[in-house]
Amino acid sequence: MIVSFTLNGRSRTVDVEPATLVADLLRENLNLTGTHVGCDTSQCGACVVLFNGEAVKSCTLLAPMLDGGTLTTIEGLSGPGGSNALHPMQEAFHQNHGLQCGFCTPGMVMTAVALATKNPTPTEAEVRHGLEGNICRCTGYQNIVASVLAGAAAMHAPGIGE
Amino acid sequence: MSNVIGIGAAPRRKEDFRFLTGRGNYVADIKRADMAFGVFIRSQHGHAVIRGIDTAPALALPGVQAVLTGDDVAADGLGSMPCGWGIHGSDGLPMKEPPFPMLAQGKVRFVGDMIAFVVADTLELARAAAEAVVIDYEVLPAVVGVLEAVRPGAPQLFDDVPNNLCCDWELGDKAAVATAFRKAAHVARLSLVNNRLIGNPMEPRAAIAEYNGGTGHYTLWTTSQFPHVVRFLMSALVLNIPEQKMRVVAPDVGGGFGVKQFHYGEEAVITWAARRVGRPVKWVADRSEGFVSDRHGRDHVTEAELALDQNGKFLALKVVTSANMGGYLSTFGPNIPTNLYAPLLSGVYTTPAIYCNVKVVFTNTVPVDAYRGAGRPEATFVVERLVDVAAAEMGIDRVELRRRNIIPKESYPYQTPVLVEYDSGDPMGCLEGALTAADVAGFAERKAKSERDGKFRGLGFSTYVEACGLAPSRFAGRLGARGGLYESATVRVHPTGQVTVLIGTHNHGQGHETTFAQIVSEKLGVAFDNVDIVFGDTDRVQFGMGTYGSRSLVVGGAALAKASEKVVVKGKKIAAHLLEASEQDIQFEAGVFSVAGTDRTKTFQEIAGAAYVPHNYPLEVLEPGLEEQAYYDPVNFTYPGGCHIAEAEIDPETGIVTLEKYTAVDDVGTVINPMIVEGQLHGGIVQGIGQALYENAVYDDVSGQLLSGSLMDYCMPRADHLPNMTVKTHSTLCTHTPMGVKGCGEVGTIGSPAAVINAVVDALSHLGVQHVDMPATPNRIWRVIQNAAMPRAAE
Numbered sequence: 001m002i003v004s005f006t007l008n009g010r011s012r013t014v015d016v017e018p019a020t021l022v023a024d025l026l027r028e029n030l031n032l033t034g035t036h037v038g039c040d041t042s043q044c045g046a047c048v049v050l051f052n053g054e055a056v057k058s059c060t061l062l063a064p065m066l067d068g069g070t071l072t073t074i075e076g077l078s079g080p081g082g083s084n085a086l087h088p089m090q091e092a093f094h095q096n097h098g099l100q101c102g103f104c105t106p107g108m109v110m111t112a113v114a115l116a117t118k119n120p121t122p123t124e125a126e127v128r129h130g131l132e133g134n135i136c137r138c139t140g141y142q143n144i145v146a147s148v149l150a151g152a153a154a155m156h157a158p159g160i161g162e
Numbered sequence: 163m164s165n166v167i168g169i170g171a172a173p174r175r176k177e178d179f180r181f182l183t184g185r186g187n188y189v190a191d192i193k194r195a196d197m198a199f200g201v202f203i204r205s206q207h208g209h210a211v212i213r214g215i216d217t218a219p220a221l222a223l224p225g226v227q228a229v230l231t232g233d234d235v236a237a238d239g240l241g242s243m244p245c246g247w248g249i250h251g252s253d254g255l256p257m258k259e260p261p262f263p264m265l266a267q268g269k270v271r272f273v274g275d276m277i278a279f280v281v282a283d284t285l286e287l288a289r290a291a292a293e294a295v296v297i298d299y300e301v302l303p304a305v306v307g308v309l310e311a312v313r314p315g316a317p318q319l320f321d322d323v324p325n326n327l328c329c330d331w332e333l334g335d336k337a338a339v340a341t342a343f344r345k346a347a348h349v350a351r352l353s354l355v356n357n358r359l360i361g362n363p364m365e366p367r368a369a370i371a372e373y374n375g376g377t378g379h380y381t382l383w384t385t386s387q388f389p390h391v392v393r394f395l396m397s398a399l400v401l402n403i404p405e406q407k408m409r410v411v412a413p414d415v416g417g418g419f420g421v422k423q424f425h426y427g428e429e430a431v432i433t434w435a436a437r438r439v440g441r442p443v444k445w446v447a448d449r450s451e452g453f454v455s456d457r458h459g460r461d462h463v464t465e466a467e468l469a470l471d472q473n474g475k476f477l478a479l480k481v482v483t484s485a486n487m488g489g490y491l492s493t494f495g496p497n498i499p500t501n502l503y504a505p506l507l508s509g510v511y512t513t514p515a516i517y518c519n520v521k522v523v524f525t526n527t528v529p530v531d532a533y534r535g536a537g538r539p540e541a542t543f544v545v546e547r548l549v550d551v552a553a554a555e556m557g558i559d560r561v562e563l564r565r566r567n568i569i570p571k572e573s574y575p576y577q578t579p580v581l582v583e584y585d586s587g588d589p590m591g592c593l594e595g596a597l598t599a600a601d602v603a604g605f606a607e608r609k610a611k612s613e614r615d616g617k618f619r620g621l622g623f624s625t626y627v628e629a630c631g632l633a634p635s636r637f638a639g640r641l642g643a644r645g646g647l648y649e650s651a652t653v654r655v656h657p658t659g660q661v662t663v664l665i666g667t668h669n670h671g672q673g674h675e676t677t678f679a680q681i682v683s684e685k686l687g688v689a690f691d692n693v694d695i696v697f698g699d700t701d702r703v704q705f706g707m708g709t710y711g712s713r714s715l716v717v718g719g720a721a722l723a724k725a726s727e728k729v730v731v732k733g734k735k736i737a738a739h740l741l742e743a744s745e746q747d748i749q750f751e752a753g754v755f756s757v758a759g760t761d762r763t764k765t766f767q768e769i770a771g772a773a774y775v776p777h778n779y780p781l782e783v784l785e786p787g788l789e790e791q792a793y794y795d796p797v798n799f800t801y802p803g804g805c806h807i808a809e810a811e812i813d814p815e816t817g818i819v820t821l822e823k824y825t826a827v828d829d830v831g832t833v834i835n836p837m838i839v840e841g842q843l844h845g846g847i848v849q850g851i852g853q854a855l856y857e858n859a860v861y862d863d864v865s866g867q868l869l870s871g872s873l874m875d876y877c878m879p880r881a882d883h884l885p886n887m888t889v890k891t892h893s894t895l896c897t898h899t900p901m902g903v904k905g906c907g908e909v910g911t912i913g914s915p916a917a918v919i920n921a922v923v924d925a926l927s928h929l930g931v932q933h934v935d936m937p938a939t940p941n942r943i944w945r946v947i948q949n950a951a952m953p954r955a956a957e
Contacts, residue, residue, distance in 0.1 A: 027191075031193075033186075033191035035184070036364075036365070037366075038416075038449065039366075039449035040449050040450055041449065041872050041874050086183070094174050094178045094182060097174070100671035100672070101363070101365070101418075101671030102178075102181025102186050102416065102671070103363075103417060104416075105181050105182060128884070129882050131881035132881060132882050135364060135878050135880065136364065137363055137845075140844035140846075140910075141879075141880075141881040143844065145881060145886075
C-alpha cells in the first residue's frame with residue numbers, strides 16, 4: 001500500500017506491504033540502517049525513532065501507521081542534507097564518551113532527545129528512569145547518563161534554536 | 163607538528179562520528195546484489211536422535227534455493243568445528259574431544275543445536291520454508307546440571323565419553339596442600355555456584371557470504387572479534403578452502419564480550435551455502451536465536467576450603483570445581499575453567515600451597531566458552547568469598563585479614579604456587595586507595611541511617627588480580643593452546659606523511675581507533691588526525707589473533723609500538739643521507755629528525771616524501787618506501803587488578819538489593835587514554851554487577867529447555883539499576899610490555915561480582931547468613947531473610 005509521511009524533514013511516499021514493521025521499512029526498504037534491531041521482544045530500544053515528536057520503538061509500529069505523520073531517525077537528527085554538524089545531544093554523547101560499540105547509540109540518542117525535549121532540566125534519577133527502555137551492554141550507563149544531562153543542558157542553552 | 167595527541171591524553175574518540183550519525187557499517191546493514199536469505203532450523207529438544215528430516219515440502223515452496231542438512235555436510239566431506247585448546251587430565255590422557263558437526267549428524271545435544279539451513283529468495287520465504295521442514299525426533303532424557311551429568315545413570319551425550327566427563331583436570335601440589343590442612347588452626351569451607359551467563363552483545367550475530375565463481379574467491383562478512391582466526395580455522399579445518407581464496411571481514415561489530423570470539427558453525431554453513439546456491443547468502447540472528455546459540459559463560463559448581471593459621475595467615479587453598487562445557491567443545495571451551503581459572507586462585511595473596519581439581523563436563527546445554535573475564539571472575543569469586551567466610555568465622559576484620567595476606571609491593575615479581583609469575587603490582591596500595599575513595603570510615607553512620615529506615619546495609623570488598631594480555635605463545639602452547647597468541651601491526655606511512663595502521667586486533671567498542679592513533683601520534687610525532695586505524699579485514703590486514711582476553715593494547719599495542727619504532731629507525735637512515743650526517747648522529751623527537759648539536763633538521767613529512775620520491779636517496783643500501791611491520795609475542799601475561807568496594811542496601815520487606823555506592827581502584831599499568839579506560843571499567847563493572855544481582859541462564863532440568871530465553875526473562879542491567887560509580891587507577895607499570903600497559907577490558911567484570919555479593923552477605927550477616935548465591939534477586943534474598951527469621955528446629 002502507499003504510505004506518505006515526512007521523513008527526516010522531507011516528504012516521502014513508499015509502496016510497502018502493510019505488515020511491514022517501521023524498523024524493517026527503514027532498514028530494508030529505505031536503506032536507513034542507522035536504526036538498529038537488537039531484539040525481537042521490544043526490550044532493547046536500539047530501534048527508537050521520533051514519531052510525531054515522541055520516542056517510539058520502531059519495531060512496534062507498522063508502516064501504514066506512518067501515513068501523514070512525521071518521522072525522524074538518527075540520520076535526520078542534525079537536520080536534512082549531508083551536513084556533518086551534530087545535534088547537541090549527539091555532541092554531548094561524543095564529549096562524554098557516551099558510546100562504545102555504537103549499536104545501542106541511535107536508540108539512546110533518540111530517546112534522550114525526546115526526554116530532554118519534554119523535560120529540559122532532568123535530574124540524574126529522571127534520566128536513569130527515562131532510559132529504562134534502552135539497553136546498553138558496553139558503557140554501564142554512567143557516561144550515557146552524563147551525556148543526556150549535558151545534552152539536555154545544551155539543547156536548551158540560550159542561542160540554540162529549536 | 164600540531165595536533166600531536168599522545169599517551170595519557172583523552173581525545174574524544176575518532177570512531178564516534180559514524181556511530182552517532184547512523185553511518186556505522188554493521189554486518190546486518192550490508193546488502194549484496196541478488197542476495198538470498200538463510201534461516202537455521204535448530205533443535206527444539208535438549209537431547210534427541212534425529213530419525214529423519216523431510217525437506218521435500220520446503221523444497222516444493224516457491225523461491226526456496228536449498229535446504230542443507232547434516233547429510234549434505236557429510237557428503238561434501240566437510241570438517242568438524244575445531245577446538246583451539248587440547249588439555250590433558252590428571253591421568254595424563256587428552257581430554258575427550260567428540261566431533262562438533264556444523265549441522266547435526268544423527269543426534270542433537272542442546273536446544274538450539276543446528277539441524278538444517280534453509281536458503282530462499284526472501285527472509286519471509288526462508289522462514290516459511292523452515293516451518294515446512296519436518297524433523298522426526300526421538301526425544302531422549304536430557305541432563306543440564308554439571309553434578310547430575312556425572313552421576314551414574316545420567317543420560318549420556320556421546321557413546322565414547324563415559325559419564326559425560328570431558329576431562330578431569332588438576333593443577334597444584336596436592337600433597338603440600340594436604341599437609342598444610344593438617345597443620346591448620348582453622349579451615350573455612352564454602353560451597354558455591356557461579357551462575358551461567360549469556361553475554362548478549364546488543365548486536366545479534368550475523369553473517370553474509372558470497373562466492374566468486376570466476377576466481378574461486380569467497381568473502382564472508384561476520385560479526386567476529388577475530389576474522390583472521392575464523393579464516394584460518396574455517397578454510398583449513400572445516401571447509402577445505404585455500405586460505406588465500408578466503409576473505410573474512412568483520413566490519414563494525416556491536417559489542418563482543420567474548421561471545422563473538424569463536425568460530426561458529428553458522429559462519430561455515432553460510433560460506434558453504436553461498437557456493438552451493440551460487441548467490442550471496444545473508445543470515446541475521448534474532449535475539450531469541452542468540453540466546454540458544456551464542457556461547458554461554460561461567461556455570462561452575464565449586465567446593466572450596468581455605469586453611470589458616472591462628473593469626474589468619476593463609477596456609478593452603480583447595481578447590482574442586484565442576485565446570486559445564488555444554489553439548490560440545492567450543493573454540494576456547496576447555497581452556498576457560500582450567501588454565502584461565504586455577505592459576506588465578508592465588509589471588510593477591512601469599513597462599514603458599516594451592517590445589518585445584520576441575521571436572522570438565524558435557525551437558526545438554528549451549529556450549530560454554532569465554533565471556534568477559536572468562537575463568538578469572540570465577541576464581542576471584544571463590545577466593546574473595548572464602549576470605550570473607552574465614553574472617554567471619556575467625557572473628558578477624560575482613561580488611562585486616564586481607565592486609566595480613568596480601569603480597570607486599572616489594573615482593574614483586576612474585577611466583578605463585580600455580581604456574582604464573584606476577585611481574586608487578588601493588589594490591590595494598592589499591593586497597594588503601596579504595597578504602598579512602600569509598601569513604602569506608604563513614605560507613606557505620608550510613609548503616610545506622612539505613613537501620614533507622616528499616617533497611618539492612620552492607621559493605622563488600624574484593625581485592626583481586628587477573629592474568630590477561632593473552633598470551634605468551636610458548637607458555638600457552640605448554641598449557642594446550644593449538645595456536646599462537648601474538649599480534650601484528652603494520653605502520654604504513656604515506657608519501658604525505660599521513661599514516662594508516664593495519665592491525666590484527668578488532669575494535670568493537672574499545673576505542674582502538676583512538677588509542678592506537680595516540681600511540682602512533684606519540685611515537686612518530688604525527689598529528690592525531692593524520693592517523694587512521696584499519697582492522698577487521700583479512701584482505702587488508704596481514705594477520706592477527708583478534709581481540710579478547712584484554713589483549714589488544716597489551717599485545718597489539720606492543721606490536722604497533724614496535725612497528726612505529728622500526729619506522730623511526732628507517733627514517734633516521736633517510737635523514738642521515740639527506741642531512742649528510744652519520745646515522746648515529748641523527749636524533750628523532752616530536753616528529754623532527756635532526757643532527758645532534760646542530761640546527762639541521764628534516765620533518766617526518768619530508769622524510770616520508772623522500773622515501774616515496776627517491777631522487778635524492780641512498781638506493782644502493784636502502785629500499786624506497788616507508789612501511790614497517792612488527793609481530794609481538796609477549797613474554798608473560800599481564801596482571802592487572804585492584805580493589806573494588808560495593809555498598810548495598812537491602813529492603814527486608816521485598817528482598818530488593820539496591821547498590822548504593824560502587825568504588826574501584828584498579829592497577830591497569832600505563833593509561834593511554836584515561837577517558838576510554840574509565841569507560842571500559844564502567845562497562846566491565848556493570849557486567850559483573852549484572853552477574854551478581856540480575857543475570858541467570860536457567861534450564862529446565864527435565865526437558866533441557868532454556869527458560870531464560872529472551873530479554874523478558876533474562877534480566878540485563880538497566881540504567882535505573884545502578885549508582886554512579888567511582889573509578890580510579892593506582893598503576894604500577896608492567897615490566898615486560900613496551901609501554902608498561904596491562905590491559906583494562908576485563909578487570910571490572912572480574913573484581914565486581916565478589917564485591918557485590920560480599921556486600922549483600924555483610925548486610926545479612928546479623929541474621930547468620932554466610933553465603934548467598936548469584937544472582938541475588940529479590941526472590942532469593944527475601945527467602946534468605948524469611949528462612950533466617952524462622953525459628954530453627956532443635957538439633
